[in-house]
Amino acid sequence: MKPQNLRLFIEQIHQQLPKTKCYTDPADCTAYGYDNSRRQSLPDVVLFPTSEEEIITVIRLCNHFSIPALARGRGTGTTGAAVPIYHGLVISLEHMNRIIEVDAANRVMVVEPGVLNSEVQEAAARFGFFWPPDPSSSATCSIGGNLACNAAGPRAIKYGSCRENTLGLRAITGSGECIKTGTYTTKGVVGYDLTRLIIGSEGTLALITQATLKLIPLPETKRTLQLIYSDIHHAAAAVSRIMSQPIIPCALEFMDKACINIIHHRNGIEFPINSGALLIVEIDGSTSTILNDLEKVSAAAEGEGLLEKRLAKTEAEVKNMWQTRKALSPGLRHIAPKKINEDIVVPVSSIPTLIHALEQLSKKYQIIIVNFGHAGNGNLHVNLLIDPDDANQQQHAEQCLEEIFNLVVNLKGCLSGEHGIGIEKRRFISKELDPNALTLMHQIKRVFDPALIMNPGKYLPDPTL
Amino acid sequence: MKPQNLRLFIEQIHQQLPKTKCYTDPADCTAYGYDNSRRQSLPDVVLFPTSEEEIITVIRLCNHFSIPALARGRGTGTTGAAVPIYHGLVISLEHMNRIIEVDAANRVMVVEPGVLNSEVQEAAARFGFFWPPDPSSSATCSIGGNLACNAAGPRAIKYGSCRENTLGLRAITGSGECIKTGTYTTKGVVGYDLTRLIIGSEGTLALITQATLKLIPLPETKRTLQLIYSDIHHAAAAVSRIMSQPIIPCALEFMDKACINIIHHRNGIEFPINSGALLIVEIDGSTSTILNDLEKVSAAAEGEGLLEKRLAKTEAEVKNMWQTRKALSPGLRHIAPKKINEDIVVPVSSIPTLIHALEQLSKKYQIIIVNFGHAGNGNLHVNLLIDPDDANQQQHAEQCLEEIFNLVVNLKGCLSGEHGIGIEKRRFISKELDPNALTLMHQIKRVFDPALIMNPGKYLPDPTL
Numbered sequence: 026m027k028p029q030n031l032r033l034f035i036e037q038i039h040q041q042l043p044k045t046k047c048y049t050d051p052a053d054c055t056a057y058g059y060d061n062s063r064r065q066s067l068p069d070v071v072l073f074p075t076s077e078e079e080i081i082t083v084i085r086l087c088n089h090f091s092i093p094a095l096a097r098g099r100g101t102g103t104t105g106a107a108v109p110i111y112h113g114l115v116i117s118l119e120h121m122n123r124i125i126e127v128d129a130a131n132r133v134m135v136v137e138p139g140v141l142n143s144e145v146q147e148a149a150a151r152f153g154f155f156w157p158p159d160p161s162s163s164a165t166c167s168i169g170g171n172l173a174c175n176a177a178g179p180r181a182i183k184y185g186s187c188r189e190n191t192l193g194l195r196a197i198t199g200s201g202e203c204i205k206t207g208t209y210t211t212k213g214v215v216g217y218d219l220t221r222l223i224i225g226s227e228g229t230l231a232l233i234t235q236a237t238l239k240l241i242p243l244p245e246t247k248r249t250l251q252l253i254y255s256d257i258h259h260a261a262a263a264v265s266r267i268m269s270q271p272i273i274p275c276a277l278e279f280m281d282k283a284c285i286n287i288i289h290h291r292n293g294i295e296f297p298i299n300s301g302a303l304l305i306v307e308i309d310g311s312t313s314t315i316l317n318d319l320e321k322v323s324a325a326a327e328g329e330g331l332l333e334k335r336l337a338k339t340e341a342e343v344k345n346m347w348q349t350r351k352a353l354s355p356g357l358r359h360i361a362p363k364k365i366n367e368d369i370v371v372p373v374s375s376i377p378t379l380i381h382a383l384e385q386l387s388k389k390y391q392i393i394i395v396n397f398g399h400a401g402n403g404n405l406h407v408n409l410l411i412d413p414d415d416a417n418q419q420q421h422a423e424q425c426l427e428e429i430f431n432l433v434v435n436l437k438g439c440l441s442g443e444h445g446i447g448i449e450k451r452r453f454i455s456k457e458l459d460p461n462a463l464t465l466m467h468q469i470k471r472v473f474d475p476a477l478i479m480n481p482g483k484y485l486p487d488p489t490l
Numbered sequence: 491m492k493p494q495n496l497r498l499f500i501e502q503i504h505q506q507l508p509k510t511k512c513y514t515d516p517a518d519c520t521a522y523g524y525d526n527s528r529r530q531s532l533p534d535v536v537l538f539p540t541s542e543e544e545i546i547t548v549i550r551l552c553n554h555f556s557i558p559a560l561a562r563g564r565g566t567g568t569t570g571a572a573v574p575i576y577h578g579l580v581i582s583l584e585h586m587n588r589i590i591e592v593d594a595a596n597r598v599m600v601v602e603p604g605v606l607n608s609e610v611q612e613a614a615a616r617f618g619f620f621w622p623p624d625p626s627s628s629a630t631c632s633i634g635g636n637l638a639c640n641a642a643g644p645r646a647i648k649y650g651s652c653r654e655n656t657l658g659l660r661a662i663t664g665s666g667e668c669i670k671t672g673t674y675t676t677k678g679v680v681g682y683d684l685t686r687l688i689i690g691s692e693g694t695l696a697l698i699t700q701a702t703l704k705l706i707p708l709p710e711t712k713r714t715l716q717l718i719y720s721d722i723h724h725a726a727a728a729v730s731r732i733m734s735q736p737i738i739p740c741a742l743e744f745m746d747k748a749c750i751n752i753i754h755h756r757n758g759i760e761f762p763i764n765s766g767a768l769l770i771v772e773i774d775g776s777t778s779t780i781l782n783d784l785e786k787v788s789a790a791a792e793g794e795g796l797l798e799k800r801l802a803k804t805e806a807e808v809k810n811m812w813q814t815r816k817a818l819s820p821g822l823r824h825i826a827p828k829k830i831n832e833d834i835v836v837p838v839s840s841i842p843t844l845i846h847a848l849e850q851l852s853k854k855y856q857i858i859i860v861n862f863g864h865a866g867n868g869n870l871h872v873n874l875l876i877d878p879d880d881a882n883q884q885q886h887a888e889q890c891l892e893e894i895f896n897l898v899v900n901l902k903g904c905l906s907g908e909h910g911i912g913i914e915k916r917r918f919i920s921k922e923l924d925p926n927a928l929t930l931m932h933q934i935k936r937v938f939d940p941a942l943i944m945n946p947g948k949y950l951p952d953p954t955l
Contacts, residue, residue, distance in 0.1 A: 128837070189650075215923060
């Protein structure tokens, strides 16, 4: 980017978008250059549009002056997707935060991208509904960011991710054209599915300005079970059994022995001696049927190695069980502030194979590997507790990661289940994607964004490498 | 297409694909030139590949000699999507009909495109599963065709269409490249969503050679209710009530007074005097909870205008109720062999508005309009019973259709819920799709199919018009 271009670009913004708040002072811009990957890069300009027209104007200016453009939700992503590595423009969507419509009769909500996930849930709940994606950052992450990353969370096991719960979008492409995609109805086969193409594309194709979300009736009630097994293999076998009977839990979370130890020591929570793995299973449904469903899931959980089965009897107990799960990430960060967290996915039946291989890799590379995650989807968060300032350990970690990713692909798995690609996994995705499909993706990128200004340096690997 | 090109193309097929069955005699080819739209056009060549390699070879030859290529399932589509209007090559996939794997532990089935929908259901049922899409042609339609058209059926209301129930594909693009899309797992965010882009694209982007289908556990039991209302507006209000409570039926079918009369007269089935509309509601679930769910749905069905509520008590009664619904299409064809059937969609809450407007249009154009369909998704099959040999009526029908489509779009609906576009609706889709999105679709088409050989003349409107 030429400095002169940047100057002219800023001049034009001031001329063409008089009322829009715009930061150019580095002291103001700096807060818009990071995300939860702990990477940082300073944007030259931060803009706070309040309308599609303003976004169209500025994207066209970006094209004209070759300025990189990055849409920003709330920076809760973990992969660096929201870090402006080539500087340029950050478009913060925090002021486009209106809930445009809650259409209860049709189970639909229309929102702007800056609305928080938790605000969507609250608005939906007033009509007896919820929207399934529930990342753990729900209170602070925006719908636009959720959609850009195809976010999920524990409920995805039963209700799916953003791609399964969004009917249509409005978006501004990389060439500054406004498009409307998808439907307002739950069925529709007119036109190629651009909605799902844009969801999960991490802002590399288009900037989402409006979304039509599919709402689901809030279940009347829930039941939460905590299951402790003697080892990870017995727990994995239980996951398989639970997932092969008809009652689908609304959460099936897993944590290994190392996780249990960390929680025990940091949070003082007691577990049976020899606890080797823990599952949290939650089922939802109507009050009249929940006990029956619970019985079935509970029966599937029974089996070799089950040490303890606890049903939460009060709201407080439910909260405590989830507290165990939620205390994990901070706990791990405390032990290894620069840990590597990979949210890989394998077929549910391959979890035992994966776990066994991770144990071997842990020994081979002398790295503590700690595993937890959304076991019902086979989506495990594999944490390598390393100190990256130790160059030797850092090198081992990289070799170890390489082996983990190869293993995952061999098991017909995915390199990421919900966190996405961003910068972190960009160089690895050609392991999973076939080369012809990747070529098509690069060409599709050029269709939406011919000047390649949209979130450059992210997601698809550099085609010139 | 130059005759010389065609000759050289056929020569090359014989040279390069020696073992593949190939028809060139018009007497053989003619059966591969029609579909259930009752249109017909003779292909020059029909090929029966048994491997991806053969398809790659032939698609590359089509590119080289500018020969149109059309993938054919079993010709059950209703829109002309499988009719080779520019002649050229039809690739019949009936010999690629292997079920490659049923992976019960991961709820996944991998199939070739020529497997019939009913064969998938039978293979899945042996492991206690089903695959949701259930078009009424299930016994004779192929999975490849289902995916190409994003087929659905009554169950879509609860379980979704092909796009919601397919994890990944293998396909040959219009440039003859083999691609692998999507995942084998239920979660995954690596790469743009090419799976859903190809599903529903009616063979205009790529030819599907393999699909990884998501299986759902067969419910233990079902209950079927038949509800009769005094008029269509009371029935529509009941649909809204049923859809705004948490128990989602696995079918919610609707038929209007004209349908009831046809069935009464043709099939001798008795209905209460003054029956104005009929709903079939089916719920599924576990034996221990079904009665409770039934009670809730049944309560929601209660309301003004309800004349009769019948719960099927035996398998035979269930079959009879569905027979009523299934007798309709043949019945209507008997009365008006060249009827126009449009499978439009409107938001569920707009069904009464739509029905009222259709009554007005019926009077205005003096055309009998008969409505039935999947009411829970707002997906109505609107039948114009015309005699197209009556030029005056044909012209009226066209004006009437135009008004119906405008109305549907104004109600935030879709021009097709499951039948698709093909030739029939091609000229109308720009009513629904916004021009910028349509431009992108044309560009995406060129990415997959640069020589525009894949099913030309279908789906997207002619860009030169």
